[in-house]
Every structure is written in structure tokens, then in C-alpha cells.
Amino acid sequence: MLSKYGATGRGSRQAATVLGTICLGLATALPASAATNTAQSTAHLLGLSVQSHATYDRVILTVSSIPGYTVTPTDELMGGGSGKDVTLPNSNTYLDVELQPSDIVGFSGPSEITTGDPEVAAVAELSSYEGYTQVGIGLSHASSYTVTVLSSTQLAIDVAH
Secondary structure: OEEOOEEOOOOHHHHHHHHHHHHHHHHHOOOOOOEEEOOOOOEEEEEEEEEEOOOEEEEEEEEOOOOEEEEEEEOOEEOOOOOOEEOOOOOOEEEEEEEEOEEEOOOOOOEEEEOOOOOEEEEEEEEEEOOEEEEEEEEOOOOOEEEEEEEOOEEEEEEEO
């Protein structure tokens, strides 16, 4: 049995083995195209912005400090806390951005930015749940992207036109 104080009682070794196997499976299950980074301290998502440039659209996440992150292309976006399908306006595919450990100060539900940009159609704060913050980026079509740390408080996702 697992308690808040650790493994106790019969079966604790089995539970630890199963938990370790699940964690290993999750760690190796990331798609080859996912961009990842890790961090140790909790960051706070403070804001989102979208900029359009000649050859790419840029989404900037403003944070208190750079958290660990994973950016994964996907055809279906699911809300992290609810598990429900999420649809963003004018979007045919998505980038699913997870920040961890992270939260959104004062998060009271999804908020959304709709753009008129060539590639990034919409961006939304989707969830802040159990140390994970999820941001969805709706794209007009599947496109290449890069993730760049611009400063100690800004993470940029550039999506090619």
C-alpha cells in the first residue's frame, strides 16, 4: 500500500515495481518530434502573446521562470484537467504545450486568443492542474516549429508559414 509517507504493508514492493514500470513507459512514450526541457522549481504562467513575422508566427509564453516543457504536435487536443476534447477556432491541427512544474496564478478556466495570422489561428490557456499547465496552439495546418528560450522569463514557439 502506498501512503503519503511512502510504501507500507504487503505488496509495497509490487506497487513500487508497477509504478516504476509505468513511469518508464511514460518517459519513453514521447513522440520523436516532441520538444522537451526539464526544470526543478515551479514557474507561474503570467501571459501569452502572438506575433506574426514574414516567415513565421511566434507565440510567447511569459513566465516567472523557465519551467520544464514539452511541445507536441497533435491532431486532437485534450484538456489536461478534464480530459475533454478541445477545439480552437480556425484550427486544423495543434501544438500541445505542457509546462511542468507550473501553474497559472488566478486560473479560473480556459482563456483564448484568436488571431488573423497565417499559421497560428488561436492560442488558449487550457488547464492548470496538479503542477502542470497546458497551453494549446491551434494551427491552420501542420507546420514545422522551433522552441526557443528568449530570456529567463520568455519561452517562444515559432511556427513556420
